[in-house]
Amino acid sequence: MMQSIEIKILDKKVGDRWPLPSYATIGSAGLDLRVCIDEPLEIAPNTTVLLxxxxxxxxxxxxxxxxxxxxxxxxxxHGIVLGNL
Incomplete structure (x- = not known):
């Protein structure tokens, strides 16, 4: 059974400059979620960054x-981990 969820767009560029989460391929287990930043970001080793x-x-x-x-x-x-893991 398909359930619906509420999504609040916090940045007006989502859906325009940055795509909404979507399935990359048929059969994907989950949606691809993208970071919303305007410039490339280099993350130094052993640092924490919230994106x-x-x-x-x-x-x-x-x-x-x-x-x-x-x-x-x-x-x-690349040694990148999520804070929720």
Missing amino acids: PTGLAIHLNDKSLAAVILPRSGLGHK
Whole structure:
């Protein structure tokens, strides 16, 4: 059963300059979420950086969860981890 969630767009450039989260390929397990920054960013080793997505979500159904995970080993290859892991 497909459930709906509320999405609040926090940055007006989302959907215009930056795409909304979307499935990259047929059969993808999850949506690709992109960072919303105007300039390229270099992250120095052993530093912590919070990156904006421009979005907020509300899951009204307590049986649902939203999880952000690294994709395709890219984070592992470059030593980038998410703060929620």
